[in-house]
Amino acid sequence: MNPFYNPMFLGKILKRYIIDIDRLNRINEESLRRYQDRQFRRLMRFADTVPLYHEKYMQVGVNPTSMTSIDDLQRLPFVTKDDIKRHYPLGIVSSKIKKTSLIKVSTSGTTGKILPLYVDLLDIVMGLFAYMRTLHEYDMSVWKDKITIIGDFAPHTAESGYVTRGLQPHFNLTRMFKNIQWLNTNDEPNKVMAAIDEFQPDFIGGYVGMLGHLALLKDSGLGDNISPRYIAATGSVLDSFLKSFVEKAFHAKVFEVYGATESGLIGFQCEKGRYHLMSDLVYAEFLRNGEPVHSGEAGEMIITKFHGKGTPIIRYNAINDIVAPFKGTCSCGKAGALIKKIYGRNDLALYLPNGTVLLPSAFSEIYSKLLYQLRTNKVKNTKIIQRDLYNLEIQVVIDEALRAIGPSVEEIFSFIKNGFEAKTGPDVTVIVTEVDAVDTSQGPRILSMVDKEKYTIARYL
Structure with missing residues (x-):
């Protein structure tokens, strides 16, 4: 019934x-x-x-x-x-x-x-x-x-x-x-x-x-x-x-x-x-x-x-x-x-050498600025991979239909790189790479390989 x-x-x-x-x-x-x-x-x-x-x-x-x-x-x-x-x-x-x-x-x-x-x-x-x-x-x-x-x-x-x-x-x-x-x-x-x-x-x-x-x-x-x-x-x-x-x-x-x-x-x-x-x-x-x-x-x-x-x-x-x-x-x-x-x-966080934990509220600003500063939505998808405390890779998928419209891919990549460097500081190497697609089947779009059990949190950002 x-x-x-x-x-x-x-x-x-x-x-x-x-x-x-x-x-x-x-x-x-x-x-x-x-x-x-x-x-x-x-x-x-x-x-x-x-x-x-x-x-x-x-x-x-x-x-x-x-x-x-x-x-x-x-x-x-x-x-x-x-x-x-x-x-x-x-x-x-x-x-x-x-x-x-x-x-x-x-x-x-x-x-x-x-x-x-x-x-x-x-x-x-x-x-x-x-x-x-x-x-x-x-x-x-x-x-x-x-x-x-x-x-x-x-x-x-x-x-x-x-x-x-x-x-x-x-x-x-x-x-x-x-x-x-x-x-x-x-x-x-x-x-x-x-x-x-x-x-x-x-x-x-x-x-x-x-x-x-x-x-x-x-x-x-x-x-x-x-x-x-x-x-x-x-x-x-x-x-x-x-x-x-x-x-x-x-x-x-x-x-x-x-x-x-x-x-x-x-x-x-x-x-x-x-x-x-x-x-x-x-x-x-x-x-x-x-x-x-x-x-x-x-x-x-x-x-x-x-x-x-x-x-x-x-x-x-x-x-x-x-x-x-x-x-x-x-x-x-x-x-x-x-x-x-x-x-x-906190399961989508990045960990810095000084004990600072970057949570989504910190780095979501970087992607938001692509919209309201660069006026572009050609970034179709991204994945952030933190291999250790000192190395960060940002994988980016570009919308092919929008590739030639608005700011160049190089300008966008530079914008993303500078944004993350401003958050992570000089001790972390940030690289931005273009990929055809991001693989989320083996994990989330934000993946940190830092051992959390051995990490001491000083503050959240």
């Missing part, structure tokens, strides 16, 4: 819609804490029915049903990507849930390793409501405004699972929300641009890379009918210069939305510019060497997801993002934790 024909399921959705979307605007910190405690106790009871968690907690002598508050979270062991892979498929879902009622999704495979997970339809609906929360912040409505979503609809991805295999077959999403346009970030930017130009949305949400390419096309004179009020960027670090370039190209305000396949949406920027965690949907810890970091200090984010009946995510340490929390309040009045800065993934 289609669950959307079930009055009880529809009742749950209606309740969530009324209560959940604007919860952080209505409650104070004390009420949020009580809510987190309740959600955590419910999550612990559910986790005890999932073989992965039942076995892991038995090994360390922890009884999940004895957990009473979110403070007890620190008594639990971390859950790794390997834990989930070892227990896949039956060991990562509850023995009380029919696996046929769940939908399989996978991480994007940025690091060359795809991780399969399961979500349920209510989990997917909560993901939609979380995104609606960000729209409400900017007085946008899925019922009234024209909205373009540029997602990653490759077959295995979370977006494909949520929309193509989740909501659409059960809910007829395109008929229900005729004012929402769904586009694929894997399509050519010119194709995406033409579709947006025809649709003329009030809001565009998409991945940072695609938004940069669209801004360059807009800056070149295309997309006369595209004039959104707001643009939401997600998927990777958005540096301030690229953000400014996108805002000027489209004459629209750009804000960031932060999430992961495993957890769903994690946070977003409010109108005041502060980065808020969705603290009623997820709970984040920020650790360095196993200890909490201070406000403003960079630490590894450990995530716990409160909702869903698919694969539980509890003290999961494989989001791999380095994030600096901020202890304070925002004048917007929302309850919940704040983020000062997202540095990017």
Whole structure:
């Protein structure tokens, strides 16, 4: 039976819609804490029915049903990507849930390793409501405004699972929300641009890379009918210069939305510019060497997801993002934790001789400048290979259709080389080489061969 024909399921959705979307605007910190405690106790009871968690907690002598508050979270062991892979498929879902009622999704495979997970339809609906929360912040409505979503609809991805295999077959999403346009970030930017130009949305949400390419096309004179009020960027670090370039190209305000396949949406920027965690949907810890970091200090984010009946995510340490929390309040009045800065993934990092770790937020600026300074998108793909602390190779694939247009390949290579040398310093040799294609089958697009076990981190950049 289609669950959307079930009055009880529809009742749950209606309740969530009324209560959940604007919860952080209505409650104070004390009420949020009580809510987190309740959600955590419910999550612990559910986790005890999932073989992965039942076995892991038995090994360390922890009884999940004895957990009473979110403070007890620190008594639990971390859950790794390997834990989930070892227990896949039956060991990562509850023995009380029919696996046929769940939908399989996978991480994007940025690091060359795809991780399969399961979500349920209510989990997917909560993901939609979380995104609606960000729209409400900017007085946008899925019922009234024209909205373009540029997602990653490759077959295995979370977006494909949520929309193509989740909501659409059960809910007829395109008929229900005729004012929402769904586009694929894997399509050519010119194709995406033409579709947006025809649709003329009030809001565009998409991945940072695609938004940069669209801004360059807009800056070149295309997309006369595209004039959104707001643009939401997600998927990777958005540096301030690229953000400014996108805002000027489209004459629209750009804000960031932060999430992961495993957890769903994690946070977003409010109108005041502060980065808020969705603290009623997820709970984040920020650790360095196993200890909490201070406000403003960079630490590894450990995530716990409160909702869903698919694969539980509890003290999961494989989001791999380095994030600096901020202890304070925002004048917007929302309850919940704040983020000062997202540095990017520590499994896509480069390591310098002086103990500095270059995270994606540092070197993504170099590629962004190709768009807003050199005004070119002829770099089709790249791979960064760090063979040791002192040698860095940047492999570049040039779009043959654009080779003769704009700045020369030599100028682009010099620009990339100078950009990395400015980040790495004089002790690191940087070479830039052209290749026909980059091989990501044996690893990620950023590959460091430095022995991390023997490396002492002094700071993140």
